[in-house]
Amino acid sequence: MTTAPYGSTIPWAEPSWYTGRPSPYYKDSHRRLRDHVRKWTEEHFSDKAAEWEENGAVPQEIYQQCAEAGLLVHIAAGKAIPKEWSSYLVIAGIKAEEWDGFHDFILWDELVRGGGIASIFIGLVVGAPPIRQFASEALKAEIFPQKICLAITEPSCGSDVRNLTTTATLTPSGTHYLVNGAKKWITNGLSADYFLTAVRTGGPGAAGISMLLIPRLPGVTTRPLAIGAGKLAALAYVTFEDVEVPASNLIREEGAGFRQTMVNFNHERLWIVFQALRGCRVSMQDAMAWAQKREVFGARLVEQPVVRWKFGGMARRVEGLQAWTEQVVYELGELSEGEGARLLGGVTALLKVEAGVVGRYVADECVKIMGGLGLTKTGQGARVEAFSRTVPGLIVPGGSEDVLIDLGVREALKLQKIADKAKLAKSNL
Numbered sequence: 547m548t549t550a551p552y553g554s555t556i557p558w559a560e561p562s563w564y565t566g567r568p569s570p571y572y573k574d575s576h577r578r579l580r581d582h583v584r585k586w587t588e589e590h591f592s593d594k595a596a597e598w599e600e601n602g603a604v605p606q607e608i609y610q611q612c613a614e615a616g617l618l619v620h621i622a623a624g625k626a627i628p629k630e631w632s633s634y635l636v637i638a639g640i641k642a643e644e645w646d647g648f649h650d651f652i653l654w655d656e657l658v659r660g661g662g663i664a665s666i667f668i669g670l671v672v673g674a675p676p677i678r679q680f681a682s683e684a685l686k687a688e689i690f691p692q693k694i695c696l697a698i699t700e701p702s703c704g705s706d707v708r709n710l711t712t713t714a715t716l717t718p719s720g721t722h723y724l725v726n727g728a729k730k731w732i733t734n735g736l737s738a739d740y741f742l743t744a745v746r747t748g749g750p751g752a753a754g755i756s757m758l759l760i761p762r763l764p765g766v767t768t769r770p771l772a773i774g775a776g777k778l779a780a781l782a783y784v785t786f787e788d789v790e791v792p793a794s795n796l797i798r799e800e801g802a803g804f805r806q807t808m809v810n811f812n813h814e815r816l817w818i819v820f821q822a823l824r825g826c827r828v829s830m831q832d833a834m835a836w837a838q839k840r841e842v843f844g845a846r847l848v849e850q851p852v853v854r855w856k857f858g859g860m861a862r863r864v865e866g867l868q869a870w871t872e873q874v875v876y877e878l879g880e881l882s883e884g885e886g887a888r889l890l891g892g893v894t895a896l897l898k899v900e901a902g903v904v905g906r907y908v909a910d911e912c913v914k915i916m917g918g919l920g921l922t923k924t925g926q927g928a929r930v931e932a933f934s935r936t937v938p939g940l941i942v943p944g945g946s947e948d949v950l951i952d953l954g955v956r957e958a959l960k961l962q963k964i965a966d967k968a969k970l971a972k973s974n975l
């Protein structure tokens with residue numbers, strides 16, 4: 547069944563199901579969410595990105611505004627809203643039990659399209675899932691509408707999470723942990739009220755790592771880190787000096803932090819893919835609009851076969867990425883969290899790599915099509931310029947490209963071994 551086209555009619559500016567073509571994945575509640583978030587972001591934020599960039603921050607009160615609009619719980623939810631959170635506002639008339647991974651996808655897609663607004667939620671996106679899955683009821687109830695961030699990476703270890711050095715030592719009374727160490731490149735760290743932090747509570751390696759929810763207590767300091775993508779993500783260098791954290795802020799148990807971090811990566815990587823997809827579509831939309839009106843050498847750009855070839859190249863990569871993403875979102879929705887991580891951890895890693903590769907390709911092509919406008923922060927090329935600065939942020943954070951390619955292949959080989967064993971066991975029956 548086809549439906550009325552929604553959004554831009556420019557080719558590839560919207561996912562195919564927006565254009566009215568059928569899809570097995572999307573139902574009425576997905577369409578309602580899309581309409582709601584697009585209207586809301588356009589009404590409140592569509593013209594704000596440049597002003598926020600200029601000022602170097604999204605105003606603090608916007609977070610509260612988003613909390614009041616019922617957004618936070620949905621952003622934190624991932625593919626399901628836990629029962630503890632179901633009493634929070636549910637948007638667009640969607641029931642908590644209806645919420646699925648495609649709602650998560652649409653919410654992100656539309657927030658990213660909304661400009662700089664998405665940047666204030668990154669900490670929540672990456673920090674909330676371990677709380678949702680593993681924290682006590684009391685901690686779960688505490689986090690809204692606080693701002694949280696995820697603090698794993700340290701100056702001396704990023705990809706190699708097993709070797710992190712920030713320590714959390716239980717005080718003799720057992721009531722508190724004393725935390726010392728530093729974390730680097732922490733998104734939303736400058737504005738965060740809480741730092742979901744990977745700390746060493748035990749011996750070396752993965753088994754000694756735990757997760758601790760650290761409030762902004764005395765001894766916590768944050769300072770800004772400047773990156774090319776701009777200041778809106780409030781990137782921070784975080785220092786913990788003898789910070790006394792209640793022992794009850796431990797996420798589940800000591801030694802479970804490494805596994806919690808790894809499970810969390812699946813959603814973080816998927817979210818980066820959602821971000822890449824909308825960045826590509828927005829860039830293609832603006833480049834195509836420009837190509838349809840800009841005249842060079844007596845013809846519009848879009849009349850040049852080489853320019854059309856560029857759009858064809860971008861379209862097949864973006865639509866391929868969209869289809870693979872939808873398949874992974876569907877599969878994760880059908881599986882438990884544990885099975886999803888086991889079967890799709892490697893796949894999600896490779897999908898995230900592909901998002902970076904496609905994003906880089908699209909950004910480069912769109913910058914060329916826009917000409918000088920593609921390097922200019924204002925005017926018709928502004929969104930292409932912004933996306934081209936964002937692309938490295940799709941490639942390194944959340945697991946760097948080289949590391950994830952290797953992980954994806956190792957995971958596939960691991961699954962092959964398990965499948966071969968199972969087959970052998972069956973044939974021996």
Ligand SMILES: Cc1cc2nc3c(=O)[nH]c(=O)nc-3n(C[C@H](O)[C@H](O)[C@H](O)COP(=O)(O)OP(=O)(O)OC[C@H]3O[C@@H](n4cnc5c(N)ncnc54)[C@H](O)[C@@H]3O)c2cc1C
Nearest residue numbers: 696697698699703704705731732733943944945946948949
């Ligand atoms: C904008 C931004 C936002 C971020 N947000 C957060 C956040 O919110 N929270 C957080 O905890 N961290 C965050 N990070 C940190 C990010 O996750 C790390 O930068 C990333 O994991 C890489 O770690 P690293 O920088 O220490 O690089 P390293 O681990 O030193 O690696 C450097 C390079 O070496 C290569 N490499 C390393 N290991 C291997 C291997 N085994 N095989 C092949 N090649 C390898 C890769 O090319 C890699 O890019 C952020 C980083 C950036 C830039």
